[in-house]
Amino acid sequence: MRTFQAFATVFLGVLIATASLQAHHSFSATYDGNKPITLRGKIVKLGWQNPHAHLYVDVTNADGKVVTWEVESAGPTTLMKQGLRKEDFVGQEVIIKGFLAKDGTPTVNASSFTLVDAKKEFVNDDKTQTP
């Protein structure tokens, strides 16, 4: 029984470590540096977890079709240092500047985003700029 518990603990540990490594991927592995993009839309959902917060943003295309984009941002700690709380996102209009995912899905890595009502640009490191 003890052996089973030990195996289960190790297995769980490996699963958690793998998930964490997958979440913390490098920019160059996932995103295309040759494809910068700027999006404007409304935040409909927030994933407030480490190592990256994820914003889900409804963007209306030129043809009127709404596409929900997954936006990888800095982690909650970095965002909180810039004065943001998790309550500040959903329902807000946002302008995102970043790079497209290599796999062609509506996924983007945000180098910065601007909450339109707050008129403040949040850069994905510790520097904050105001337009």
Add this chain to the structure above:
Amino acid sequence: MRRWAVAAGMGFALTLAAPAETLAQTRPDFSGTWRISQSKSSRNVFGNTPDIQFPSQLDVKQSATDIAVTATSVRQQPVSATYKLDGSKVNVQSPAGITETGEAALNGSTLVITSRRSFSSPAGDVVVDFKEVWSVNGNELTVEKTRTQVGDTPSTQKAVYDKM
């Protein structure tokens, strides 16, 4: 009379030679293999959240009329072009799915490359304009790059490359 003619001839030859020599001295040479320097470049060109992506290496071959540039980055497809230095438009060899044209011209001691890149995305077609200003100082190449896109304010970042 003969001495006067020789002196005049020499003077004329010097007059012709001087601008060519001056041109050769002021014409910058960007040839070589250049590797990006993390310590000398802007913070926002590195890491998981670059503001503007810069290639990690530039291979440059320059002649009197052309400059050939191959830009490579880790895990990214290379981008290359042979620009005419008269500023005429050329096609840039970009990864699949990207169309890009560009032009280059020497402006004093700097090289100015402007390009327009377009590609499709789930948000529709995207068009991005870039302007790069290159300056060389010994074994250091500085590239100042401005990215402009519809619906966005232009942003500029600087990267410094060391000659290999």
